[in-house]
Amino acid sequence: AQSVTQLGxxxxxSEGALVLLRCNYSSSVPPYLFWYVQYPNQGLQLLLxxxxxxxxxxxxxxxxxxxxxxxxxxxLTKPSAHMSDAAEYFCAVSSGTYKYxxxxxxxxxxxx
Amino acid sequence: SQTIHQWPATLVQPVGSPLSLECxxxxxxxxNLYWYRQAAGRGLQLLFYSVGIGQISSEVPQNLSASRPQDxxxxxxxxxLLLSDSGFYLCAWSEAGIGxxxxxxxxxxxxxxVV
Numbered sequence: 001a002q003s004v005t006q007l008g009x010x011x012x013x014s015e016g017a018l019v020l021l022r023c024n025y026s027s028s029v030p031p032y033l034f035w036y037v038q039y040p041n042q043g044l045q046l047l048l049x050x051x052x053x054x055x056x057x058x059x060x061x062x063x064x065x066x067x068x069x070x071x072x073x074x075x076l077t078k079p080s081a082h083m084s085d086a087a088e089y090f091c092a093v094s095s096g097t098y099k100y101x102x103x104x105x106x107x108x109x110x111x112x
Numbered sequence: 113s114q115t116i117h118q119w120p121a122t123l124v125q126p127v128g129s130p131l132s133l134e135c136x137x138x139x140x141x142x143x144n145l146y147w148y149r150q151a152a153g154r155g156l157q158l159l160f161y162s163v164g165i166g167q168i169s170s171e172v173p174q175n176l177s178a179s180r181p182q183d184x185x186x187x188x189x190x191x192x193l194l195l196s197d198s199g200f201y202l203c204a205w206s207e208a209g210i211g212x213x214x215x216x217x218x219x220x221x222x223x224x225x226v227v
Contacts, residue, residue, distance in 0.1 A: 009153065034215055043118075043202055043218035044156075090156065092216075098144055098163055099171075100206075100216050104155035 002027045002093045006103035014111045019063075019078040021106045023091030026072065033074045034092040034100070035065055044090060050074060061085070086110045114139035118203045118219030125226055131176075131190040133222050135203030138184065143205040145186040146216065147178055150200040162186060163208060198226045 007022040025031055032051055036044040048059025055067045065076045074091060091103045118135045125131060137143050147159040158171045160178035168178050175194050179187045186203060203219040 006155075036218075041200075041221065041223065043220045044204075044216075045218075046215045049215055098161055098169075098206075099158060100146070100204075101158070102148075102156040104153065 002031065002095050002099075002101045004091050004093050004101055004103040006089075006091050006106050008106055009104065010107050010109065012109040012111055013081045015083055016080050019076070019081045019085065019108065021076040021089050021091075021108065023065075023074045023076065023103060024072050025074060025091070025093045027093055027095050029095045032094045033065075033067060034094070035059065035063070035074075035076050036090045036092065036102075037061075038088045038090065038105075040087075047076070047089075081108075081110045083110050083112065114205075114217065116203060116205055116217055116219045118222060120222060121220065122223045123225070125193050125224065127195055127226055128192045131188070131193050131197070131224070133188040133201055133203075133224075135186045135188075135219055136184055137186075137205045140184070140205070140207070142183060142208050144208045145180060146204040146206075147186065147188050148202045148204065150202060150221075156202065160188070193226045195226050198224055200224075 003026045005024045034049045035047040038044045047063050048057045050057050050067045058064045063078045088105045088107045090105050092100045094100045115138045145162045148156040150156050162180045176190050201222045204216040206216045207214045
């Protein structure tokens with residue numbers, strides 16, 4: 001069975017500071033991994049995805065994530081936070097069984 | 113291009129009343145379809161998924177049911193709503209048949225409040 005753990009339900013950073021949102025996964029087969037962003041009362045929008053082509057994945061809005069098999073991690077980073085990055089972020093895993101399993105989410109707050 | 117429509121955006125229903133949420137996808141054929149529920153602090157819970165017309169898989173025993181009467185239509189229903197059915201419901205679709213390295217695409221969600 002697949003699962004995803006997001007450490008930290010709330011993260012606060014200052015504007016211009018590094019954003020680091022943590023995601024660890026569990027999968028018995030090579031995983032496909034995703035990061036989504038959700039703004040209030042909206043659906044989820046894909047930020048980036050890992051599909052085994054490259055371990056460092058670049059996404060939209062300056063975000064990137066690195067797949068580390070030895071650590072079973074797929075942490076999301078952005079060098080410099082912007083006020084518009086305030087949202088909820090979800091990590092998800094899939095392993096080819098039609099299912100996407102999501103973490104519990106991390107709400108990012110950006111402080112002026 | 114593909115689009116997904118989900119309605120209504122908000123809904124307030126009394127306990128014991130029926131429910132019908134509809135989702136349609138345009139611009140693709142034979143998509144995988146999903147219903148998720150999002151509760152505060154609990155992430156997204158997969159409720160149902162469908163890989164074809166009339167094929168419904170239930171992930172969590174509950175007061176809800178799903179149907180797929182047409183290829184690109186997915187309906188979430190309940191005969192009698194409970195207070196615990198309140199939440200944010202999201203419909204999603206993904207490409208079928210080419211592996212799960214493709215992402216799921218989400219609708220804008222329905223905020224259901226059962227009173």
